[in-house]
Structure formats: structure tokens, C-alpha cells
Amino acid sequence: MKKTENDYLVIIKFTRFMIKQILYLFICISLLNSCKKENNEKKVIRNDVFHFAKNISINESEKIISISTNGNELSFDKKDLPIKNVMVETSSAVTYLDKLGLLKFIKGVTDANFIYNPKIQQAINNKSILEIGNSNELNIELILKNKPQLIIANSNPVLAKYHQQLEQNGIKILYLDEYKEQKPIGQVEYLKVFGKLFNQNERANIIVDLITERYDSIKNIIQINRKGNVSTLVNTMYGDVWYLPSKDLLQAKLINDAKGNYIFNDYQGTNSFSLTFEEVYKKAKNAVYWINVSNVNSLSEMKATNTNYTWFDAYQKGNVYAYNKRINAKGSNDYFEQGIIRPDIVLNDLGKIFYPELFPNYTLYFYQQLK
Numbered sequence: 001m002k003k004t005e006n007d008y009l010v011i012i013k014f015t016r017f018m019i020k021q022i023l024y025l026f027i028c029i030s031l032l033n034s035c036k037k038e039n040n041e042k043k044v045i046r047n048d049v050f051h052f053a054k055n056i057s058i059n060e061s062e063k064i065i066s067i068s069t070n071g072n073e074l075s076f077d078k079k080d081l082p083i084k085n086v087m088v089e090t091s092s093a094v095t096y097l098d099k100l101g102l103l104k105f106i107k108g109v110t111d112a113n114f115i116y117n118p119k120i121q122q123a124i125n126n127k128s129i130l131e132i133g134n135s136n137e138l139n140i141e142l143i144l145k146n147k148p149q150l151i152i153a154n155s156n157p158v159l160a161k162y163h164q165q166l167e168q169n170g171i172k173i174l175y176l177d178e179y180k181e182q183k184p185i186g187q188v189e190y191l192k193v194f195g196k197l198f199n200q201n202e203r204a205n206i207i208v209d210l211i212t213e214r215y216d217s218i219k220n221i222i223q224i225n226r227k228g229n230v231s232t233l234v235n236t237m238y239g240d241v242w243y244l245p246s247k248d249l250l251q252a253k254l255i256n257d258a259k260g261n262y263i264f265n266d267y268q269g270t271n272s273f274s275l276t277f278e279e280v281y282k283k284a285k286n287a288v289y290w291i292n293v294s295n296v297n298s299l300s301e302m303k304a305t306n307t308n309y310t311w312f313d314a315y316q317k318g319n320v321y322a323y324n325k326r327i328n329a330k331g332s333n334d335y336f337e338q339g340i341i342r343p344d345i346v347l348n349d350l351g352k353i354f355y356p357e358l359f360p361n362y363t364l365y366f367y368q369q370l371k
Contacts, residue, residue: 050186053181054182055177056069064076067174072155074172074174074175076172082198082199083149084149085150086148086151086152087107087151088109088153089151089156090154091114091332091336094109096190096341100204105198107129107148108142108146108148110134110135115332116338121328130146135156138162144166144171151173152176154175154176176193178340182253184257185343188211191204192208218351219257222259222351222355223257225355227259228261229261230288231284231289232261232262232263232287232354233263233284233290237277241274242274243274244267244273244275244280245272246267246271248269248270252265255291259354260291260350263283263287285313289354290319290321292323294324318370318371321368324368325366325367339366345366346366
């Protein structure tokens with residue numbers, strides 16, 4: 001059939017319409033890809049993922065990783081990662097790095113005598129790790145001379161002036177205050193920060209998942225099989241004051257997860273509180289267990305520090321436990337290092353103390369009973 005002029009006009013109009021539609025589609029796809037790229041560059045990862053830690057976040061774009069913790073933020077260009085030269089001011093940082101097999105990158109530490117880790121002590125003796133100061137002052141000249149890529153510290157106000165001087169000289173300082181976290185696994189999740197910065201992301205996530213699973217498994221054994229018919233007192237006096245954790249603090253949460261029935265569980269808040277001896281005694285005289293006593297290795301030593309301790313039922317029955325089983329010759333305590341990243345072991349210890357029949361083949365790791 002012969003096409004008329006009108007037929008050709010229709011074809012032309014239709015062709016133009018289709019061209020416009022194709023161009024419109026192409027523009028939309030281009031804009032969408034552009035938006036996706038922009039969003040990817042700005043996207044926030046509340047990390048890989050922080051399920052329990054509340055005081056830290058990781059913001060990541062295509063080129064930059066930023067870590068925010070307790071009002072401090074530090075950014076890293078990904079081309080400068082992984083970190084291969086770090087100095088640390090906290091024993092917890094030593095623990096995280098050790099867990100990822102990264103101790104070889106530590107070039108300096110503070111308060112060397114307070115670090116339990118035997119590998120660090122050996123490296124200090126071999127001069128492969130420098131002593132760069134203590135909790136009161138830093139050796140600025142030594143640090144600048146060795147130019148670490150990063151210093152890991154906590155928010156110690158005493159060292160603020162030293163940190164400011166180092167930052168003015170181009171030294172990056174990452175402030176990690178994991179001890180402020182209120183959930184046991186919250187502290188463990190800080191391992192993911194080290195995974196990001198030292199190219200051990202996958203390994204860090206696996207370790208966190210394994211520790212979380214073990215913690216939950218132990219907790220379930222206790223929660224399902226026991227009614228929590230014990231009661232627990234913690235700590236000892238400091239001078240004339242008895243400091244105790246509120247129910248919202250990590251120490252109390254560990255006890256409650258182990259069904260220890262913490263005596264002062266009715267005190268709420270994000271800070272510890274203080275009572276007199278008389279106030280503690282009135283409420284905790286009949287506590288079945290007494291844990292986390294410090295600086296003593298026997299009941300007689302405990303009595304020597306305060307004879308009034310003998311009034312408590314837990315003392316009289318010998319149900320007193322200290323977390324001092326792993327202390328080295330210099331007095332450094334592994335509970336404050338490995339215990340940070342292994343709350344599952346701490347919980348297992350508490351479960352063994354409160355309900356020994358549930359863990360017949362388990363031997364206390366951090367704790368020991370005072371005799």
C-alpha cells in the first residue's frame with residue numbers, strides 16, 4: 001500500500017517522540033547514577049555494625065573514613081591506610097591490636113609497667129617498643145622524632161596540653177573511651193575500629209561475632225537453668241567511701257546476666273554512686289557472694305585493711321572473690337586488658353562462682369576465691 005504524506009508525518013512525529021523519550025530516559029539514568037555516586041560518597045555506616053556500642057560511630061565515603069567518639073572526630077584518607085606505625089596510651093589498645101595480630105605495628109607505649117601483655121614487656125626490654133611517657137606527661141620530643149602515623153589515647157584531661165602540641169605538629173590522635181560503654185559487647189565492638197584502620201575488617205567482624213555468640217550462649221545457660229536465688233555485693237571501701245556501680249553500668253550488667261542478683265540493683269544512672277560502710281552493711285550483710293575486692297590476696301589481708309569486713313556473711317562463709325588471678329610480677333592485671341575484649345570469659349567466671357554445678361569442668365580464669 002502506498003503511504004500518503006500524512007502517513008509519513010505520523011511516522012516522523014512518532015520517531016521524534018521516541019527519540020525524546022530515549023533522551024529523557026538517558027538523562028534520568030545519568031542523574032540517578034550521579035545521585036547514587038553522591039550518596040555513596042556521603043553515606044554513613046553506623047558501622048559494620050555497632051549494635052551495642054553507643055559512644056562511637058564510623059562515617060565512610062569513597063575516599064575518607066571518619067571516626068567519631070565522645071565529641072571527638074578524626075578522619076583518615078583511605079590512601080594512607082592501613083596504619084603501620086602506631087603509639088598507644090591505653091592498655092586496652094594493646095589488647096585490641098593483639099587480638100588482630102598487630103602488635104608489630106606498636107612503636108611506643110605509656111605506663112609500660114602497667115601493661116600486662118608479656119609480648120609488649122619483651123618488646124620494651126628489646127628496645128623495639130619505646131616508652132613515651134605516662135598518664136601525667138608525654139615525651140613530646142621522642143614522639144615527634146619517631147613520627148607515628150597515629151596515637152591511640154583516651155580522653156585524659158591531664159595530657160590534653162601534650163595532645164594539643166602533638167596535633168599542632170601533624171600527629172593524628174584517636175581518642176577511644178571504650179570503658180564508658182554500658183554493655184559488655186559494646187566494648188568488644190571497638191575492635192572494628194582497629195579492623196578498619198589496619199586492614200583487618202573481616203577478621204575483626206568475625207572475632208566480634210564469635211565472642212558475642214559465646215557470651216549469649218553462656219548467658220542463656222544461666223538464665224534458663226537457674227532462678228537467680230543468690231545475692232551479690234561488689235567492691236570494697238576507698239578511704240571512708242564505698243563506691244558502687246549503678247544497675248546501668250557494665251559491672252552490674254555482667255552480674256545480672258550471670259543471675260547474681262546484685263544487691264544495689266535499684267540504683268539507676270550512668271555513674272557509680274557512693275555510700276558509707278553503715279549504708280552498705282545494712283543492705284548487704286546477708287549477701288551470698290562478695291566479688292571484685294581489690295588489692296588483697298587472702299581473707300586475712302582483707303581483714304587487715306578493715307576489720308569490719310568480717311561482719312558480712314559472705315566473708316564469714318568464705319564466698320569472697322577477687323579478679324586478681326592473672327597478675328604479673330609488676331602488678332599489672334590482665335582483667336583490665338584481656339577482660340575488656342573477652343566479657344564471655346568474665347561471664348563464665350561469674351557463672352562458675354554463682355552456679356558451679358552448671359559449669360563442672362570450667363576453671364576460673366580471671367577470678368580466684370580468697371582463702
